[in-house]
Amino acid sequence: MFFKAVEENIELRDRQKDSHTEPLLPPTPTYRTFDYVLVAHKVDDDMDQKAQRQRAFIQQLEKKNITITRIIHDDKVFFGLRAPTEMFLDYQYLLKVSDSCNWCGDVRGSVNQATRIRIVNFILHQTFINTGENLEELLMKDVFETMFCLHEKKMQKKLKKEWARWSGLFTGQPVNDVKCYFGEKVALYYLWLGWYTKLLVPAAALGVVVFLYGLAFFNTNPLIKEVCQSSIMMCPRCDKWCPVWQLSDTCTYAKVSHLFDNEGTVAFAMFMAIWATLFLELWKRNRARHVSQWKVYDWCEEEEELILEIVNDPNCNPKQFRHSYLRSTLVLTLVTLMLMLIIGLAQALVVFRVVAAPLMSEGSCKFIKDHANTVAIMLGAVLHYLTIQIMTRVNRWVSLKLCDIEKTNSFAATERNFTVKMFTFQFFTLFSSLFYVAFFLGRINGRPGDYVRIAGWRLEECHPSGCLTDLFIQMAVIMLLKQTLNNIFEFIVPWFRNCLRRKTAKKLQRKCGQCYRKACHNNQGRVEPCDICKLRDWLYNYHLANTDAFSLFNEFLEMVVQFSFTTIFVAAFPLAPLLALINNIFEIRLDAIKMVHLERRLVPRKTNDIGVWTKVLEAIGVLAVIANGLVIGVSSDFVPRLVYRYRYGPCANGSTHTHCMQGYINDTLSTAVVSHMAVRDDFLPDQMITGGGFNVTQCSYRDYRSDEDYTLTSQFWLVLAVRFAFVILFEHVVVVCKFIAAWFVPNNPIHVKNDRLIDKLARLKEELREIKRSKSTDV
Template identity: 40%
Template sequence: WNSPFPPSGQNLPSPDCVHSETAALPAVTEQLEMVSCLASLSITPLPNCSQETLCSSSSTSTDHISSPTLHVMHGRQEIMEESSASGLDSSIQDDGRKIYFMQRRHRFLSRMEKHINKFRGWLPRKPMKFDSETLPDLEQNESFTAPFSRSRIHHFIIHNKETFFNNATRSRIIHHILQRVKYEEGKNKMGLNRLLNNNSYEAAFPLHEGSYHSKNSIRTHGAENHRHLLYECWAWWGVWYKYQPLELIRRYFGEKIGLYFAWLGWYTGMLFPAALVGLCVFLYGVFTLDDCQVSKEICQSTEIIMCPICDQYCPYLRLSDSCIYAKVTHFFDNGATVFFAVFMAVWATVFLEFWKRRRAVLAYDWDLIDWEEEEDEIRPQFEAKYSNKERTNPISGKPEPYQAFTEKYSRLLVSASGIFFMILVVIAAVFGIVIYRVITVSTFAAFGWALIRNNSQVATTGTAVCINFCVIMLLNVLYEKVALLLTNLEQPRTESEWENSFTFKMFLFQFVNLNSSTFYIAFFLGRFTGRPGAYLRLINRWKLEECHPSGCLIDLCLQMGIIMVLKQTWNNVMELGYPLIQNWWTRRRLKREHSHIAKSSFPQWERDYNLQPMNAYGLFDEYFEMILQFGFTTIFVAAFPLAPLLALLNNIIEIRLDAYKFVTQWRRPLPSQAKDIGIWYGILEGIGILSVITNAFVIAVTSDFIPRLVYAYKYGPCAGQGRAGEGCMMGYVNASLSVFRVSDFETRSQPRTNGSEMFEEAVKYCRLYRDYREPPDSAEPYSYTLQFWHVLAARLAFIIVFEHMVFAIKTLIAYLIPDLPKDLRDRMRREKYLIQETMYEAELERLQKEKNEKKRKKDKTHHKEWP
C-alpha cells in the first residue's frame, strides 16, 4: 500500500505534515471564493459564459415589489454593502457582466471576530502537560479540541492566524455570513438563497483548488493542490484497491460528504464476507448437483407427461424437458440456503451495529460527538404562504409564521391520498405485466421457432423483466415529480422537515415500484391458478401463469439478476455519462466560440461554473441508490445468493465513480457538517427487519425446502427413521405431482392436439405442476390430500420458528455489541477528565495571578505612602 495517506480511520496529517512527508508538495494556499454569476435581462452576458444559462426571465418571486430588474440590482448592491460591513472582501470583474468574488484571505481571524464567536467550530487546544506518574500512558504531544472562542484564543494552537481555519471551516463561515446578510428593509429580506431563488444571482459556489491533473508525476513533483492530491490518491481508477483518504475528503468537501464515503466504504467492506458466503452457497449447489435426487428424477422422467401450461395452444410436455431448469434451481435452492438466509439476517445486524461504532470513532476524530445542528430556519415558501398568520415562538419569544392545525392535517390527508394513488399506479403496472405474461406465454408456445416454443416460460419471464425494468425507470421519473409536488403541498415548516418528508415519499414510491413485481413472482406466481378443469382466471378470461415443474424459484432468480444488473449498470452510466457529456459539450462550445483564448487563461471561476452543479437534493440520490441495493441484497437473498457479490462488484466501481464525479465533473459543493447518515439509518434497520420476514416466506413458500423435509420425514423411504438425506428423497417428484384426466378439461382449455404426434398414443392422463390432490378415480376427485395439509402446517411452523429465532439472534447481537468501542469510551472519559483538570488548574492560575497582581499593587501603593 503506497498511498501517501494512512488507511481510513487513522488521522491524516495537516497540509504542512503532508508536505513534509511527500517532500514535494508545495504549500497549499488557504482560500475561499464564493462566486456569483449575475443573471439579468438588462446586462449582456460575458462572451465566455453560457448565454442560455445566464440570461433568464424575470423572476416572479414575492420579493419583487416593483420592477424586477431594478429590484434585483438593488438587492445585489445592498448585499454587497452588507457583506463588506460584515468583514468580507469583495471584488468585481466587469467585462460585459459583473462577477462578484467574496473572499477573506488576509487577517481572517481578526476581521471575522464577531461571526467566529457565533460559530461553534471545534479546534485544537494547546498541548497539556501532566504528571507522567499519574498518567504514564498519556502521549506527550496529545492535544484535545474545544469550541473556539475569541476570548480564549490563547488556549488554542495557532501557528498562523491566517491559516488557522481550514478551507471547509472558512467556507461555512462565509456561507453563514451570506445567509444572514440583509439586502432590503424587512424581517425576511435577507440571505443569499433568496437572491438565488429570485434570479438576482445565477449561482454561488466555493471554487476548486486549481486543476485536478498535472503534466508532472505526483511521485516526483508532488501534488499541486488538494484537488490534484484527491484525484491521484482517490478518484483515479488506478487506485481502486487502496483505502479512501477520508481525512482529506473531509478537509476538502466537509464532514457530511466525508461521512457518506466512509459509510459507502464500510458497506462495501462488509459485503466481502457476504459475497464470499453467497458464492460458496452457489458453488455448493454446483458441486452437489450430481447427488441431487430431485434433479435426477426430473431429468430421467421421460414417461411422465405434464399438462399444458396455457389454454389450447400449449402442447403436452415431458417432465424431462424441465431438466435444465431443475439443475439451475439446485444451484440456488439447496441445503445451504437456510443457513445463508440466517447468515444474511445476522450480517445485516452486525453491519449496522458495527457501523454505529465506526461512526462514533469518526465523529470523535472529526470532533462531531457534541456537535448539534443549528435550529432549522423557516423555509421562505412557508413564510410567504403564512406571513399573515403569526404566533409567538415559545423558545425565542419572537413572532413567526404559523400553520393552523386543521390546514396542516388537511394537507397531510391530501398528500397521503396522493401517495395511496401512486401505489395503486404501481399495482396497475404490475397487473399489466401479469396480463403480458399470461398472453405472451401462449403466444410463445405457438411460436414457429422451436427454441422459443420449447422455452416459452423462460422467454416470457425474460421479456417481462426487461419490460418491467423500463416501466420502473419511467415511473421513477414520474414519482420524483409527484413526491416533490406532494411535499410542497404539505408546506413543511423547516428544511429538515421538507427533506425527511421528501425522502420518505421517494423511498416508499421507488421501493414499491422496484420490488412489486419481485414480490408477485416470489409469493403469488403459480399459487392461485386453480387446477385443470377449474382454473382461476383473470377477468374471467386469461388463465393465470403456472410455475415450472422445478418450481418458481428460477423465475425469481431471473427477475433479481436482470433487475440488479440492468439497474446498477444504468445508474452508473447515467451518473458519470450525463455530466461527462454535458461538460464535454460545454468545452466544445467554448473552444469553438473562443478558439483564440488558451484553455489555461480561463479563470478558475469560469472553469468551475462550466462544471455541473451538485444534485439539488444533495446526497439523496447517492444514498438512495445504495439503500435500494441493500434491499435487493438482503430481502430476497435466500433466492439469489449471488446478490451480495453483484453488489460488491458494483460498489467497488461506485466508490471511484462517485469520487471522480465529485473531484472532476461537479462544482465544489459547500462543505457542511453531519454526525450521522440521518434518516437513512432508520430505513436500513427497517429493511433488515423486512428481510427476515421475506426470507422466511421465500424458504417456506417459494422454495422446495419444506415439501422435501415433509416428504423425507413422513412419506419417503426414510419415514420414521429421523433422517433426511438425498437417499430419502427417492420418489419425491412422483409424489408431488398430482394426476389429471384429460377428458375433464374445460372446453376453452382443451389442447388442440391430443399428444399423439409426440407420444405413441393419445394422452389420457397428465400430471399437475406441484400439487397435492386426490386422483380422478377417488371418492373426492381433485381434493387436497393429507400431504398438502402437512406441508402447509410445516410451512407456517417454519415461518414462525425462523422469524423468532432470527429476531432473537439479531436482538442478542445488538445487545452484546456496544455502540461505542471500549477504547473510545476510555478516550472520551479521559478527555473530559483532563479538560476539567486543565480548566481547574487554569482558573487557579488565573486567581493566583490576580492575587499576586493585587498584592503587587498594594505593595506599590504602600511604598508611595511611606514618608
Template identity: 35%
Template sequence: QPPTPPVFPESFGLRQILYTYWATWSSWRHYQPLDHIREYFGEKIALYFAWLGFYTGWLLPASLVGLVVFLFGFWLVATDVPAMELCDSGDSFIMCPLCKVCTQWNYSSICLTFKAGILFDNGGTVFFSVFMSLWAVTFLEYWKRTCSALSHRWDCSEFEDIEERPRPEFTAMAPMTMRNPVTGAEEPYFPEKKRLNRTLTGCMVIIVLIAVVLMFLIAIILYRTILRIVISKSNNFLSFSAARIASLSGSVLNLFIILMLSKVYTSLANVLTCWEMHRTQTKYEDMFILKVFILKFVNLFSAPVYIAFFKGRFIGYPGNYNTLFGLRNEDCGAGGCLIELAQELLVIMVGKQLINNIYEFIWPKLKSWKKRKMRLKEEEREEEENVSPWEEDYQLLLCEGLFSEYMEMVIQFGFITIFVAACPLAPLFALVNNWVEIRLDAQKFVTEYRRPVAERAQDIGIWFPIMQLITHLAVLANAFLIAFTSSFLPRLYYGYTRDSTLSGFINFTLATSPRNYSGQNPPCRYRGFMDQDGKYLPEFFHLLAIRLAFVIVFEHVVFSVGRLIDLMVPDVPEDVEMKIKREHYMAKNALAENQSLGKSMIDGEKDVLSRDLRQRASGASRPPQTDSPPPNLTDRTTAKI
C-alpha cells in the same frame, strides 16, 4: 492534476492529494484518506465515503460465502436424485397445459431448467439466509461504532442537537417568529398543526402513487400472460420457449418502468417536502428521503414480491382455473418461481447498477463538454490560456448532493438481504459494483464537480434507520421465501416420512387432473397436493403446518441472535467513550473554576479586570500602524497554497 514537472508529494495541494491517492483506479487497494476528504469537502461528504468504504469492505465475506453456496449448488446438480429422475423420466409425466391455448407438454423437457433451479434452490440457501440476516445486523452495529468514532474525531457529535440552524428557505418563507427556548433568540416559526396537515396530505399523495405502481405491476402481469398466449399460438420454434420469453421481456420492461417512475417520484417528493416547511436541513432531508425511498422501494420490489409470494398461488386446478380480466391467472414457469425470482433480481439489480454506472461516468463528462463548448467562443479561445485555475474550477458542474448516491446503495442493500435466498451471487455483484462506484464518485467530486460548500453532519441521517428496517424485513422475507417458495421443506418432509434418498420425490409433488377434466381431455399432471376431486390431500396440511412453524422458528432465532449481537457490541468504542467522559470532566472542572473565580473577586478587581479586557480587545481590533504587512502573512499564504 499533479503538477508538471513532477514534485515531491509533500508539495501537493489537498485536491492534488485526493486525485493522486484516492480518485485514480490504481488506488482501489488502499484505504480512503478520510481526514483529507473531510478537510476538503466537509464532514457530510466524508461520512458518505466512510460508510460506502465500510459497507464495501463488509461485502467481501458475504460475497465469499455466497460464492461457496452457489458452487455447492453445482455439486448438487450432479448428485441430485430428483433431478436425475426428472431427466430420465421420458414420457412418464405428461403435464397439463400452462395456458388456455397451450398444449400438454413433457415434464422431462425442462431438465436443464430444473437443474439450473437447483443452483438457487438448495439447502445451502437456508444457511446463507441466516448468515446474511446476522451479517446485516452485525454490519449495522459496527457501523454505529465507526460512525461514533469519526464524529467524535471530527468534533460533530452534538451537531444536530446544539449547532444546527434553520434552513434559509424556511427562514424566508416562515409566516411568524418565536423565541427559541434554548438560545432565547427570536427565530422563524411555522405552526406544527399546519405542518401536520400538510404532512398528512403528502401521505395521501404517496398512497395514490403506490396505487399507480401496483397498476403498472398488474399491466406487466397481463403483458406476460398475453405475450405467452401469442407466442404459443405462433406454432414456430419460439412457441416452446413462450413462458421464458414472456418472463424475460417482462423483467426488462419492468426495469424501464422503474427507471421512468423514479424520476417522476423524486421531483414530486421534492415539491411535497418543500411545501411541508421543515425547520432544519437535516429534518428536510430526512422527510424527503423517506418519501422517495417508500416510492422507490415499492416501485423496485413490487415485481419480486409478486413473483416470490403470489405468482402461481391462486391459479386453481385443471377444469377450475381462476381468471383475472378474463385471462387465466399467471402460473410459475416450468422451472418454478424461484428461478424466475432469481432472473428478475439479476435483471433489475445488475441492469440498474450497470445503467447507473454508465450514467454516472458519461453524463457528467457530457455536461462538462457541453458547458465548455458553450463557453469557448471563437473570439475567446486565444484568451483561454490566461484563465486562472479558480475561474476554471468555477465553471465545473454544480454538485448535486449525496441523495442519489445513498439511495442507490441502500436499495442495493435491500436487494442483497431481502431476497438473498433466491440469489446467493447478489453480494458478489454488489461488491464489484461498489468497487467501481467508489472510484467513479471520487472522480466526480474531485474533477467534474465544483467544490461544494462544506456541510457538517454527525451521522448518515435517516439512511441508518431505513437500513435497520430493511434488515428486519429481510428476515421475514427470507423465512417465507424458504418456507413457501423453495422446495427445501417439501424435500425435507418427503425424506423424513417416505424415502431419505428422495427417490420418487417428483411423483410426490405432482397431482393428477380431476375426473371431470380428464373426461374431456387426456389425463395430465400438475404441481400440487390434491386428489382427483380437486380437494387438498393431508400432505398439503402437514406441509402448511411445517412451513408456518419454520417461519416462526426462523425469525425468532434470527431476531434473538441479532438482539444478542446488539447487546454484546457497544455502540461507542471503549476508547472513544473514555475520551468523551474525560472531555466532559475537564469541561465541568473548567466551568467550576470560572464560577469560583468570579465569586471570590471583589468589586475593584472585577472593574480592573473588565477595564483590562476592554483595553486588550480594543488594542487587538486595531491593526498595527505600519506600511509593511504582518511578518507571518507571507508564511500563512504560502502554507495555504
C-alpha cells in the same frame, strides 16, 4: 436557552475584544479565493425586471458586507462573492457558547474554506429582496442562471492523486481529507460505503460457497435426474396455443433451480439476517470513532441552523415548530394513493407476463416458442427496469411536492421527510413485482377445470422444480441492469460535459499566462489574479456537471436499494452479495472521480451521522428476516422436500436401498383427466396432441390434489402446516440472534467514551480559566 446564553455572553466577548486579549480566530489575508459564484444572463436593458431583481439581490448581499466582483464574459455575467472575516468570527463565537457544539472542530483555529462555503450558502438562500423572493425563486424565474462554489486546486489535485483515480481501486480512502474538502456529510457517506464494501467480503464468499455447494451435486442430484429422465406429460401452460409438454423438456430449468434452492440456502439466509445487524452495529462503532476524532460527536443540527440564522441576521426570530393534523392527513392520503398507483403498475407487469407467454408460444421462432415462459419472465424484468427509471423521476417530484405541503421548519427536517417518502416509493416500485413472484406466483392460479383468470387470460404457473428460479431471474436482470447502466450513465454524462469545457479552458489559459506576465500586483506586493485568470477558474467550474442538495441523496439511495436487494431476497439469489461487492469496488472510485473531476463542488455540510438512513437500514434488516423466512418457507421447495424425506419418501418407510428423495417430483404432481367436463372445457382437443402426434387423455400439474374429485390431499395440509411452523421458528430464532448481536456489540468503543470525557474536562477547565482572566481584567 440558546438565545439567552448568547445575550448573556455577548458582553464578555466585547470586553475580551476591548482588552486586546487573544482573538478567537487569527486574521485572514485580504485575498484568498471566492466563496461563491453567481451566474446570470447579460441584460442590456437596465429597466428589465430581471436586471432590477439582479441588482436588488446584489445590493442585499452588499448590505451584509459581502464583497462582490463582477466580470462579463460573452452573454454571461459572473458575480464572485466573498464574505467578510467578521461573519466567521461571529459563527465561531456562537458555536463556542452553544449547548452542544461548544467543543466542535470549527471552534478552534481558523475557518477553512469548506466552512466558509457552508455559511455563505446558507446566507445566500436566506437573503430576500423587496418582493419577498429568495435566491431559489430567482433561479427558478431565470433571474440568475446558476450558482456554485469553487474547487480548491491544491486540495483537488491531492484528492485526484490519492483517491479519485481508477488505479486506486484496492487502496484505502483518505476520509479525513475528504471531510476537510467536502464536509462531514460526504465523508460519512464514503466511510459508510467503504465499511459496507468491506463487510460484503465474507457475505460474498459464503454466497459463492452456497452456489458451489449446489454445483457440487449438480449431476448426482436425484431430483434433477427425475426431471431430466421423466416421461410425464404436463398440462398446457396456457389457453388455445399451448400444447401438452414433457417434463424432461425443462431439464436445464431444473438444474438451475437446484443451484439456488438447496439446503445451504437456509443457512445462508440466516447468516445474512445476522450479518445485516452486525454490519449496522459495527458501523455505529466505526462512525463514533471518526465523529469523535472530528469533534462533531455532540453536534446538533437544530443549534447549527440557529447559529447560521443569527450570523445571517442578528435580529432574527427562531422558526417555530408546527404541526397540522389536516396537513398530515392530506399527506398520508396522497402517499397511500401513490403506493396504490405503484402497486397497480406492478399488477400491470403481471398482466404483461400473463399475456406475453401464450402469445410467444404461438410464434414461429422455435426457441422462443419452447422457452416462452422464461422469455416472458426476462422481458418482464426488463420492462420492470424501464418502469423503475420512469417512476424514479415521478417519485422524486411527488416527494418534493409532499414536503412542500408539510412546510417543515428547517432544511434538515425537509431532507429527512423527503428521504423517507422517496425511499418508500422507490422500495415499492422496485419490490412490488418481486413480492408477487416470491409469494403469489403459482399459488393463486387454480387448477385444470377451475383456473383463475385476468381479463380471460390464465395466471402463470410455477415450474415443477419450484418458483425460486423465477425470482432469481427477476432479481439478476434488475440488479445487473440497474447497477451497470446507472453507473455508465452516471459517468458518461459528466465526462462528456467535461470534454466540452476543455476548449474554452484552453483559450483562456493562453490569455491568463499573458495576464500573469504583466505582474498584476496588489498593495501587499503579492501577485493577485486578474479578471481573466479569475474567469478561467470560474468557467472551469461553470462547465462542470451541476450538483444540488440532493446529489449525495441519490448516491445514498442507490446504495441502500442495493443493500435491500442484497439482504431481503438473498435466499433466492446467493450471488447478490458478490455482485454488490464488485459493483461497490468500482462505485467508490466512480463517485470520487465524479465529485473531484467532473462535477461542481458539493456544498460541504456538517453532520455526525448518516441521519435517517440508519433507521431505514434497520427497517430493511427486520424486513430481511421476514422476507427470507417467507421465501424459504413459502417460495422454495425446502419444506415440501423435508416433509417428503421424513414422512412420504423411501427413507420414511425404512428403505435404505434408494435415495431418500427418490420419487419426489412425481409426488408433487397431480393428474387431470381430460374426459372430466370442467377440464375438457379448459383444454382444446388440439392442445392434447403431442409433438409426435399422440393424443393424450390425461396430464399432470403441480399440486397436492386428488385425481378423482380434485380436492386437496392431507399431504397439502401437512406441508402447509410445516411451512407456517418453519416461518415462525425461523423468524423468532433469527430475531433473537439479531437482538443478541446488537446487545453484544456496543455502539461506542471504550476509547471514544474516554476521549469524550477528557475533552469535556479540558473544555470545562478552559472555561474556568477564561472566567478568571476576565475577572482579573475587570479588576
